[in-house]
C-alpha cells in the first residue's frame with residue numbers, strides 16, 4: 002500500500018519547542034486531550050461549512066462525530082474525526098511547522114526558556130495545540146485524508162528532530178491521531194490515559210460543550226444472576242452533553258464550563274477575566290457569549306493578528322475571526338455570536354453591508370464597554386489587570402469610535418504627575434484641578450522619565466499643576482482627535498503659549514514682562530533670523546524656571562515622538578518649524594543678550610545660538626539633525642574652559 006516514505010526535519014524553533022514539551026514539567030498534561038478534541042471539532046465545523054458552500058464536494062455529512070479509541074494492550078489512545086482532513090501540503094504546513102514559533106516574541110521567550118518554570122510559562126502563554134501530545138506520548142501518528150481527495154497522508158514523529166511522511170492509498174476521510182503513551186507517572190501529572198474512566202472524566206471537564214458527539218466504546222458489566230459469571234458487553238456511548246453553552250442561561254453554567262469553553266474558542270491557555278453572556282430577542286434575534294481574556298496575546302499589535310469572535314447561524318458554525326462583529330479596538334474580545342436570521346451561505350462581503358450585523362456590533366460594543374465600566378466601579382483590581390493588558394488597544398477607540406467616546410474616556414486610565422505609580426481616571430484628575438484651572442494638561446513622549454525632566458514641565462511643577470504623562474504611541478493620536486472631557490479641553494504642555502498665572506499675577510507681571518520684552522527684543526529677532534532653518538519664532542517663556550530654553554509647537558504641529566514614529570514607519574514627514582522659548586532669568590540667556598548687543602564675535606555668537614537650540618531639542622527627547630556638528634561645537638567650548 003505504501004508508495005513511499007520520506008523523512009523531513011522540523012524547523013529549528015519547532016524542534017526547540019518540542020524539546021521543551023517532551024521534557025516539560027507542565028503540570029496540566031491532561032490538556033492534550035482538550036487540544037485534540039478542539040482540533041477535531043474545528044475540522045468537523047469546517048467540513049459542514051464546506052459542504053454547504055461547495056455543492057460539488059462529494060462528502061457524507063450525515064454522521065459527523067469524534068471517536069476515542071483505547072487500546073490497553075498496545076498502550077495507545079486514538080482520537081478520530083470524520084471532518085475536513087488535511088492534504089499532504091497542509092500536514093507539512095500546519096503540523097510540521099508551528100505558526101507561532103516564527104514570531105519574534107516566541108523566539109525571544111524560547112531563548113530565555115532555559116529552565117522548567119520558563120517553559121511552563123511559555124506553554125501557558127502561547128499554547129501549543131497539536132504538539133501538546135508530546136507531553137504524554139513518545140510517538141504520535143497522524144493519518145489524515147482531506148475531503149475530496151483520494152490519497153491520504155501518514156505523519157509520524159517521536160518529537161525529536163524529524164518526522165516521516167508517508168503516502169497512503171486508502172484511509173477514511175478525516176483525521177486520526179494515535180498516541181503511543183508514555184508510562185503512567187501520576188506524581189508528575191501523567192495519568193493513565195488508557196483508563197476509560199479517566200478519559201470520560203477529562204471529556205466532561207474540558208470538552209462537554211463540544212457541539213459534535215464524542216463517542217467511546219465502554220465496557221458494561223451486567224449484574225450476574227445467582228451462580229453465574231458477570232457478563233461484559235461493549236457499548237458505544239456519547240460521552241459529552243453537546244449543549245452549546247451560549248444557549249444556556251448564566252446560572253445553568255458553571256464557572257469551570259465557561260473557562261473550558263473560553264479555551265476552546267480562543268485557542269488560549271489563560272483564564273478569562275470576564276464572561277459576558279448576552280441574549281437579544283425581537284427584530285434581530287441572537288445569542289452571544291463573549292470573554293475578556295486575562296492576558297494580552299503576543300500579537301495584539303501586529304498587523305496579521307486575528308479578530309476573536311466566531312459567527313454561528315442557528316448553531317451552525319459559519320466562520321471564525323469575524324471582524325465585522327466588533328470594532329478593531331476590541332479585537333482582544335473572544336467568543337461566539339449565534340444569529341438566528343442570517344443565511345447559512347453568508348459571506349464576508351455580505352456581512353460587511355448587513356444591517357443586522359451592524360446592529361449586533363453596536364450592541365456588543367456597548368455591552369463590552371459597560372462591563373468594563375462595572376468592573377472599574379466594583380472590582381478595581383480586576384480592572385487594573387484589564388487596563389494593563391488591553392488599555393493600549395482600548396485607547397484606539399478614542400479616535401475610531403466617536404459614538405462611544407464618552408464611555409471610553411470614563412473607563413480609561415492614565416499615568417500622571419500626581420503619583421509615581423498607579424494611574425488616574427480623568428474624573429479624578431478633574432476633581433483635583435486647582436481653582437481657576439480650566440484645562441486638562443498632558444504631555445506625550447517616549448518615557449515617563451523624559452517627560453518629567455523635560456523643560457516644558459518646569460512651570461507646572463513649580464505651580465503644583467498635575468500633568469498627564471502619556472507614553473503609549475496611540476496617545477500621540479487620540480489627543481488630537483478628542484477635544485474635551487466633561488467640558489475641559491485637553492492641552493499639551495509642549496504646545497502653544499502657556500498661561501498659568503491668575504489675573505492678579507498677570508497684572509503684576511505685565512509691566513515687568515513688557516520691559517523684558519523690550520530689553521530682549523533685539524536678541525529675539527536676531528535668534529529667529531540665525532536659526533531660521535529650524536524655528537519660526539523666538540519668544541520669552543513663562544514656562545521655564547531652571548532650563549535656559551525649550552522648543553514648543555503651535556496647536557497643530559507634530560510632537561517630536563510622533564515625528565519619530567512617522568519616520569520609523571517610512572512615511573515622509575514635513576519639517577515643521579516650531580518656536581524657541583527663552584528663560585530670561587537664565588545666565589546663558591542674559592549673557593547671550595549682552596554679547597549679542599556688543600556684537601564682538603559674530604561667529605562665536607552664531608555657534609552659541611546653535612548650541613542653545615540643540616540643547617533645547619535634546620532636553621525634550623528630540624533628535625539633532627547633525628549630532629556631529631553639535632558635538633564639535635560643544636567640544637570646542639569645553640576645551641576652552643578646562
Ligand SMILES: Nc1ncnc2c1ncn2[C@@H]1O[C@H](COP(=O)(O)OP(=O)(O)OP(=O)(O)O)[C@@H](O)[C@H]1O
Nearest residue numbers: 040041044086087095096128129130131132176268
Ligand atoms: N483533526 C484535524 N483535522 C484537520 N485539521 C487539523 C486537525 N488537527 C489540526 N489540524 C490543522 O492543523 C493546525 C494546527 O493545529 P494546532 O493544534 O497545532 O494549532 P491550532 O489549533 O491552530 O492553534 P493553537 O496552538 O492555538 O491551539 C490547525 O489549525 C488545523 O488547521
